[in-house]
Amino acid sequence: MSKILITCAITGSIHTPSMSPHLPVTPDEITAQSVEAAEAGAAILHLHARNPETGQPSARVDDFMGFLPRIKQSTDAVLNISTGGSAVMSLDDRLAAPKRAEPEMCSLNMGTMNFALYPAADRISEWKHEWEEPFLRNSDDLVFKNTPRDMARILAEMGTERGARFEFECYDVGHLYMLHHFVDRGLVEGPLFIQFVFGVLGGIGPDPENLTHMKLIADKLFGQDYYYSVLAAGRHQMPLITMAAAMGGHVRVGLEDSLMISRGVLAKSNAEQVRKIRRIVEDLGREVASPAEARVMLGLKG
Numbered sequence: 545m546s547k548i549l550i551t552c553a554i555t556g557s558i559h560t561p562s563m564s565p566h567l568p569v570t571p572d573e574i575t576a577q578s579v580e581a582a583e584a585g586a587a588i589l590h591l592h593a594r595n596p597e598t599g600q601p602s603a604r605v606d607d608f609m610g611f612l613p614r615i616k617q618s619t620d621a622v623l624n625i626s627t628g629g630s631a632v633m634s635l636d637d638r639l640a641a642p643k644r645a646e647p648e649m650c651s652l653n654m655g656t657m658n659f660a661l662y663p664a665a666d667r668i669s670e671w672k673h674e675w676e677e678p679f680l681r682n683s684d685d686l687v688f689k690n691t692p693r694d695m696a697r698i699l700a701e702m703g704t705e706r707g708a709r710f711e712f713e714c715y716d717v718g719h720l721y722m723l724h725h726f727v728d729r730g731l732v733e734g735p736l737f738i739q740f741v742f743g744v745l746g747g748i749g750p751d752p753e754n755l756t757h758m759k760l761i762a763d764k765l766f767g768q769d770y771y772y773s774v775l776a777a778g779r780h781q782m783p784l785i786t787m788a789a790a791m792g793g794h795v796r797v798g799l800e801d802s803l804m805i806s807r808g809v810l811a812k813s814n815a816e817q818v819r820k821i822r823r824i825v826e827d828l829g830r831e832v833a834s835p836a837e838a839r840v841m842l843g844l845k846g
C-alpha cells in the first residue's frame with residue numbers, strides 16, 4: 545500500500561460560529577490551526593476564508609491573503625484552495641482568490657446538486673451572528689451549481705492557465721462518470737486525486753457499501769491512474785475514513801467536515817482530528833505521507 549495522504553479541511557463554509565467555539569474564522573485562527581494540523585501530519589490543507597468579524601464564508605481575496613502567505617511561510621504543506629466556496633457564491637466570486645493565489649491544488653466539484661444543511665438551524669436557539677440562521681434555513685432550497693461549463697472553466701483557468709492540480713470532489717457515482725468525461729475530452733490527466741464525499745444531503749449516503757461501490761466504479765473508469773480519498777460529513781467522518789484507510793485509500797479530516805472528535809464531544813482543533821486519524825492509520829500499518837511525498841504522488845508543481 546502507498547503512504548497515506550491526510551488532508552485537513554480547516555474551516556469550510558457549512559458550519560457556523562454558533563455551532564462550535566473552536567471553528568477558526570479569523571486569519572490568526574485559520575493560520576494557527578492550519579500550522580498545527582500540518583505539524584500533526586496533514587500533508588494537504590484544504591482552505592476556505594471567512595469574514596473575520598462575522599465568521600460568514602467569504603470570497604474576498606483579502607480575507608484569503610490574511611492567512612495564505614502566513615501558512616506558506618510556516619509549513620511545507622500543500623495548500624489546496626476551494627473553488628466550491630459556498631453554494632450561495634457566484635462562480636466568479638469562487639474563482640477570485642484561487643486565481644490570485646495560484647495554489648498548487650484546488651478543489652473541483654463534479655456536479656450540480658442539492659446541498660441541504662437545514663437540520664442545524666432547528667437545534668440552535670441562540671445565534672452569535674445574524675447571518676447564520678437564514679443561511680442555514682435557506683439551504684433547504686439551495687442548488688450548488690457546478691455545470692459541465694463551470695467545470696471546464698475551472699479546469700482551464702486554474703489547471704491549464706495556472707498549473708494547479710485538483711481535488712476532484714465526487715458526491716455520487718454519477719460524478720465519477722462526469723470526471724471520466726473530462727478525461728476523455730483530454731481536459732484532465734492522471735494521476736487523479738478523487739475525494740469521495742459521503743453524507744451530504746443531496747449526495748450519496750454514508751454507507752460502507754457505497755464506499756466499496758465508488759471504488760469499484762473508479763477502478764473501472766480510471767484503472768491504476770488515480771488516488772481516492774474519503775471524507776464523510778458529521779458523525780460518519782471517522783468510521784468511513786477508517787474504512788478507507790484500511791482499504792488502501794486516503795483520508796480527509798477537518799472542522800469543515802465534522803465539528804466533533806467523538807460522540808457528543810466537540811473537537812478543540814483541526815489538529816486533534818489529524819492526530820486521531822494518524823493514530824488509527826498508523827495502528828493499521830499505514831505510513832503517513834509528507835508534503836514532499838504528496839507532491840510527487842500527485843504530480844504537483846511544488
Ligand code: KMH
Pocket residue numbers: 553556557558626627628629651652653713741744800
Ligand atoms: N464541503 C465539502 C462537502 C469545496 O470546497 O470545493 C466539499 C468541499 C467543496 O470541500
Ligand code: ZN
Pocket residue numbers: 553556557590592626628651800
Ligand atoms: Zn471545502
